[in-house]
């Protein structure tokens with residue numbers, strides 16, 4: 001690989017003018033800036049437009065910063081009192097009015113430098129007090145002495161420690177400016193092929209770096225930012241496209257040649273017809289399993305969209321072709337539910353299902369392990385127990401993983417380390433992930449979506465009630481129970497205050513018992529601190545309809561299916577995240593009965609919590625909710641994405657820049673199709689950029 005002009009671009013940061021060893025230490029520690037390149041990658045997060053001077057009369061409250069030019073007309077001191085410390089107040093007048101300039105700290109010193117009758121440029125954060133515009137601790141300048149090149153002053157992130165060494169935003173800007181005197185735009189290697197730059201009208205990388213730090217206009221700053229965002233998104237998408245491309249071409253996979261008797265028998269005996277979305281996913285799976293390459297597919301579908309049946313048909317496809325198939329669920333309860341549901345559906349068909357979980361021990365376990373090893377068991381359902389070393393499949397053709405976000409990528413991989421040709425993998429998730437995020441986080445998987453619910457589902461009536469209406473809510477629940485329905489009452493469980501939550505739950509339980517006395521009503525309680533077998537028994541009693549109410553923490557969030565349960569009461573609903581609320585709501589509305597979700601909150605709740613509640617009462621579309629969740633919390637917080645390491649963009653934001661992400665993705669896929677190894681001369685710069693990044697990442701992991 002030709003080395004880059006071993007240039008100023010990679011100069012150690014201590015050699016940059018104005019830095020020196022001590023500041024360099026801090027820059028490394030506080031901002032991970034080691035080289036000139038890193039320094040240039042510290043992007044301003046905003047600019048002050050110092051070319052703009054606002055007439056006082058035009059200042060508005062929604063303007064965060066302002067620059068005013070005027071004559072200093074008076075200065076007075078205000079003594080400290082009970083509410084406020086002493087301060088210096090000055091007035092700056094222009095033709096349209098005046099602003100107050102205020103200093104609280106060090107004002108004795110400021111006062112000495114001020115001259116009544118002189119013209120100043122005052123710049124700073126604007127506020128209004130009794131209708132009078134004020135700038136506290138303004139920066140005062142002589143209008144004739146302003147630096148022209150700093151018309152747009154970049155604002156950089158800094159830290160307390162850096163500030164104490166003179167590296168506040170402006171200090172950093174000064175170093176940056178000094179660095180730009182030594183370096184030219186040509187020192188910055190281009191990493192986007194010309195064709196891409198032309199097509200998307202992106203400026204050169206060197207130009208972009210200069211313009212993002214010291215733009216000449218808003219347009220230029222915007223264009224620079226756009227170019228650098230595109231670069232981030234595009235590079236990430238190229239990396240993913242290469243991985244996927246390699247997987248599609250180089251991986252080996254079993255071929256499921258025929259659609260056989262099992263598949264057809266189940267299909268024929270289904271009590272409903274599949275939705276178009278379910279059929280489409282089955283066709284996609286069928287195509288993958290004929291390709292000779294390993295399937296690596298993510299199946300997304302909202303709660304209740306019917307993923308299980310799709311998975312089961314895929315598993316039968318494997319069995320029809322002489323393979324074993326397994327289904328791995330995140331909890332024992334879910335594994336049991338899947339197992340009994342699947343056994344019922346397959347009753348009488350020539351297939352041998354088995355259940356393997358942690359609580360199956362001794363002889364029974366030994367027996368199952370033998371059946372798996374000699375191939376007599378061809379459909380295995382279980383928990384993580386399935387990936388233990390003792391489980392040796394005779395011929396595993398397909399592994400289905402339910403509720404993927406509870407499993408790590410490593411666990412996924414553990415499944416296919418078991419044979420030379422890896423099994424096909426289908427990962428199912430009911431946490432709808434916004435499309436843009438799925439593209440970034442699960443970029444290595446092909447994605448299928450079940451984007452419609454089976455017909456005839458009734459809308460779940462969702463309402464918000466405050467705690468003072470609790471009696472009415474409980475009376476309503478009682479009337480439903482008397483009609484033969486069952487209800488969930490859910491309490492929050494937040495890990496940091498587990499003990500407190502547990503006490504809340506217990507208090508809630510006592511309260512529920514008082515509202516719903518025995519013997520008319522029976523209650524199950526399920527929470528995370530119970531031993532598994534107790535939890536399972538309580539759960540089973542509810543599933544079988546022996547108990548009427550299930551008091552629970554969020555352990556019931558995932559997958560449980562009780563069609564007769566028609567009411568979900570969520571206590572302290574303001575403490576739950578949106579996707580959690582949506583998952584919980586998905587536990588009802590599973591049978592023919594009208595269903596209700598009641599969100600109980602304190603009378604006064606925060607703005608964001610209120611927004612979550614509003615979204616819940618207005619939509620039941622899981623994808624809309626996921627998008628909203630991402631907007632409210634930011635993409636980094638969506639469950640399962642936190643450790644992915646894919647979200648670390650400096651500039652791009654997968655929510656706001658969704659359109660650009662789509663463009664970058666299309667461009668990346670097209671480019672990798674045409675030049676899978678990036679060997680063409682015009683793509684060489686891209687290859688180098690990806691390699692450089694890899695070295696840098698490896699290096700930072702080691703250090």
Ligand code: ADP
Nearest residue numbers: 272273274275302303304305306307308309454
């Ligand atoms: P999820 O996607 O949440 O795992 P399930 O697979 O548990 O959903 O399906 C929920 C319910 O919908 C089940 O009772 C299932 O039998 C039923 N179901 C699945 N597909 C259809 C369909 N096409 N028409 C009607 N009911 C269906």
Ligand code: MG
Nearest residue numbers: 307308430559
């Ligand atoms: Mg499910």
